[in-house]
Amino acid sequence: MTKSQRLFEVYRTGLVILISLLIAMVIILLVSEEPGEAMKLFLIGPLDSLRHIGNVLEMMVPLLFTGLAVSVMFSASQFNLGAEGAFFFGAIGAAFIAVNWNLPPVIHPTVAILWGGLIGSIFCGIPGLLKVKWGSSELVSSLMFNYIAYFFGLYLINYFLRDVNAGAMVSHRFVETSKLIKIIPKTRVHFGILIAAVMVVITAIFLFRTRWGYRIRVIGTNIRFARYSGINTDRAIILSQVIGGFIAGMGGSIELLGMYRRFEWQYLPGYGWTGVIVAILARNNPVYVPVAAFFLAYMRIGADIMSRSTDMPNEFVAIIQGIIIILIAATSFLSKQRHKMVVKEAMS
Amino acid sequence: MSAFFDIIFSSHFGYSVLRVSTPILFAALGALISDKAGVINIALEGIMLISALTGVIFSAITGSAFFGLFMAVLFGGLVGLSLGYFSLNLKTNVILAAVAINLIAIGGTVFILYLVAGDKGISSSLASKVLPKINIPLLQNIPGIGPIFSGHNVLTYLAFLSVLFIWFFLYKTPLGLRIRAVGENEHAADSVGISVVKTRYIALTISGILAGFGGAYMSMGYVSWFSRDMVAGRGFIALAAEAMGGATPIGCMLTSLLFGFFDALANSLQLLKIPYEFVSMLPYVATVVGLVIYTIRKTEKIRRIQEKAAEGGNA
Numbered sequence: 001m002t003k004s005q006r007l008f009e010v011y012r013t014g015l016v017i018l019i020s021l022l023i024a025m026v027i028i029l030l031v032s033e034e035p036g037e038a039m040k041l042f043l044i045g046p047l048d049s050l051r052h053i054g055n056v057l058e059m060m061v062p063l064l065f066t067g068l069a070v071s072v073m074f075s076a077s078q079f080n081l082g083a084e085g086a087f088f089f090g091a092i093g094a095a096f097i098a099v100n101w102n103l104p105p106v107i108h109p110t111v112a113i114l115w116g117g118l119i120g121s122i123f124c125g126i127p128g129l130l131k132v133k134w135g136s137s138e139l140v141s142s143l144m145f146n147y148i149a150y151f152f153g154l155y156l157i158n159y160f161l162r163d164v165n166a167g168a169m170v171s172h173r174f175v176e177t178s179k180l181i182k183i184i185p186k187t188r189v190h191f192g193i194l195i196a197a198v199m200v201v202i203t204a205i206f207l208f209r210t211r212w213g214y215r216i217r218v219i220g221t222n223i224r225f226a227r228y229s230g231i232n233t234d235r236a237i238i239l240s241q242v243i244g245g246f247i248a249g250m251g252g253s254i255e256l257l258g259m260y261r262r263f264e265w266q267y268l269p270g271y272g273w274t275g276v277i278v279a280i281l282a283r284n285n286p287v288y289v290p291v292a293a294f295f296l297a298y299m300r301i302g303a304d305i306m307s308r309s310t311d312m313p314n315e316f317v318a319i320i321q322g323i324i325i326i327l328i329a330a331t332s333f334l335s336k337q338r339h340k341m342v343v344k345e346a347m348s
Numbered sequence: 349m350s351a352f353f354d355i356i357f358s359s360h361f362g363y364s365v366l367r368v369s370t371p372i373l374f375a376a377l378g379a380l381i382s383d384k385a386g387v388i389n390i391a392l393e394g395i396m397l398i399s400a401l402t403g404v405i406f407s408a409i410t411g412s413a414f415f416g417l418f419m420a421v422l423f424g425g426l427v428g429l430s431l432g433y434f435s436l437n438l439k440t441n442v443i444l445a446a447v448a449i450n451l452i453a454i455g456g457t458v459f460i461l462y463l464v465a466g467d468k469g470i471s472s473s474l475a476s477k478v479l480p481k482i483n484i485p486l487l488q489n490i491p492g493i494g495p496i497f498s499g500h501n502v503l504t505y506l507a508f509l510s511v512l513f514i515w516f517f518l519y520k521t522p523l524g525l526r527i528r529a530v531g532e533n534e535h536a537a538d539s540v541g542i543s544v545v546k547t548r549y550i551a552l553t554i555s556g557i558l559a560g561f562g563g564a565y566m567s568m569g570y571v572s573w574f575s576r577d578m579v580a581g582r583g584f585i586a587l588a589a590e591a592m593g594g595a596t597p598i599g600c601m602l603t604s605l606l607f608g609f610f611d612a613l614a615n616s617l618q619l620l621k622i623p624y625e626f627v628s629m630l631p632y633v634a635t636v637v638g639l640v641i642y643t644i645r646k647t648e649k650i651r652r653i654q655e656k657a658a659e660g661g662n663a
Binding site: 031081130134135137140147148155159273280318319321322325327329330332335 | 437443447448449451452454456462588623628629635639642643646647
């Protein structure tokens with residue numbers, strides 16, 4: 001991509017976001033009895049206190065991980081939607097270590113996060129393996145694996161980790177040493193956001209500065225060319241899915257150890273799906289993942305704040321997110337302008 | 349163990365297999381039509397959810413279950429059509445467009461439910477209607493078999509009849525032929541004057557309509573209310589069922605019944621004190637295993653054909 005093409009993509013993304021926000025405004029106007037208040041809270045609510053800014057940063061952490069995970073998996077043109085399950089199941093794995101083991105501080109969360117990542121990588125690796133070995137659709141099998149992760153995970157929590165005295169269906173408390181420390185006072189922002197930042201850099205270097213990353217991207221662009229040029233496509237595809245799963249699993253573990261005292265998710269948390277939106281907004285480029293994650297986190301927190309003190313339910317964010325995906329991924333959206341620009345550039 | 353077989357060989361179990369297979373079968377046929385046109389429709393999940401809510405709302409407003417069904421199916425078709433618009437006109441990758449539709453469906457149904465029923469979880473405050481059950485004369489009196497096949501929801505019978513309709517439509521009508529031609533080789537179809545875009549639009553709309561029936565069944569037959577995420581992956585299971593069924597109507601029916609079997613088993617096994625979560629996993633595990641077995645057999649078949657072709661070439 002040339003510089004002006006990249007600028008064009010920025011312009012296009014900005015326009016899509018503007019359109020989606022406009023649609024959000026229209027929905028609020030139509031539905032709410034107090035549209036002015038609702039809009040104000042939705043748009044600038046996240047900035048009005050340190051606590052709310054902290055909420056946005058907390059929300060960014062899981063989105064950064066799933067966004068990176070999906071970016072790596074999609075880079076190889078594999079529609080593996082298993083980030084959701086890998087995130088959930090990685091957290092289950094981490095919960096076991098956080099409850100049952102006794103380790104020194106720092107080492108305890110490290111082991112738990114790596115274990116969660118490993119579980120996640122197996123989880124996303126299997127659909128990849130089935131794909132290259134027998135051509136089973138990674139799309140379908142990864143969707144099924146999400147449900148398997150959900151039910152199997154709940155089974156493990158209920159039969160092996162459940163605290164029967166807690167009333168609700170939750171695990172025992174995590175051992176203190178396993179938790180990630182809070183880094184900004186008066187908020188719940190935890191050390192995980194720094195790990196996420198490091199992962200952004202590592203993933204970017206992996207995809208754009210290493211041989212394997214290059215292979216994965218070539219496969220994503222044109223798998224026949226990749227095969228023709230002698231790339232072991234099977235291996236690179238599996239590697240991309242394993243790495244994606246590892247990042248997602250890490251994300252689940254970090255979210256759990258940073259934000260919770262027990263394992264208490266009763267449903268799949270949905271971060272894997274939001275990760276798909278992050279990856280689409282970021283064009284599968286890890287460098288842009290933080291921007292996309294920030295935007296989506298901001299919107300979600302805005303909607304949460306809005307729904308708490310007005311009559312607008314926060315689920316309407318899902319509608320906005322859907323519109324964003326469709327427009328960003330719509331290659332024909334503004335394609336004429338893009339075409340004109342490319343022609344103009346070639347003529348000059 | 350004998351308790352296990354008592355459950356499986358009871359006519360009650362047979363009845364529930366047909367009951368739980370119904371939504372999967374509708375969606376699998378929807379997956380089949382779009383697959384035949386060369387488009388993967390993973391929006392089935394979201395379409396079913398949207399239609400399930402639509403049926404509940406409109407049947408509650410009008411007091412007519414059949415009007416609710418009509419609107420549910422209409423909305424299903426419209427969402428299918430819009431998937432066509434996104435993928436064929438806006439050129440959004442069809443999988444991403446479908447992911448978007450599913451997201452909109454998950455959040456949007458809760459949003460609408462909250463506006464209409466004042467609750468984010470369940471539609472129990474709406475007086476929605478249920479589609480009637482049909483007792484089949486004569487058949488219902490046969491012991492053993494009668495209780496299995498008679499007394500189902502009208503949509504259950506429609507689902508199994510649809511297998512015939514879809515078979516006839518795909519293999520015996522000009523439009524069916526065009527759909528298959530577009531899916532087989534769009535350039536070849538285009539070269540003989542078939543409009544690829546138009547044909548795919550039609551296929552996606554029919555696919556949406558079928559998923560709409562499945563969704564309506566969920567909230568107006570399977571149960572009598574709408575609850576959030578009530579489709580619970582059935583649209584995705586249907587995709588797997590379609591792939592495993594070898595992309596034929598009869599195959600879809602058999603695999604849907606297989607998943608129905610595991611689903612019903614999951615419901616029944618809870619009586620035997622087997623952990624609920626473990627049992628709920630069964631249909632999904634069965635789906636992956638089935639899909640893998642199917643694709644292994646397929647790749648081996650292709651290899652054998654290639655080997656044969658190679659031998660033929662040498663001779």
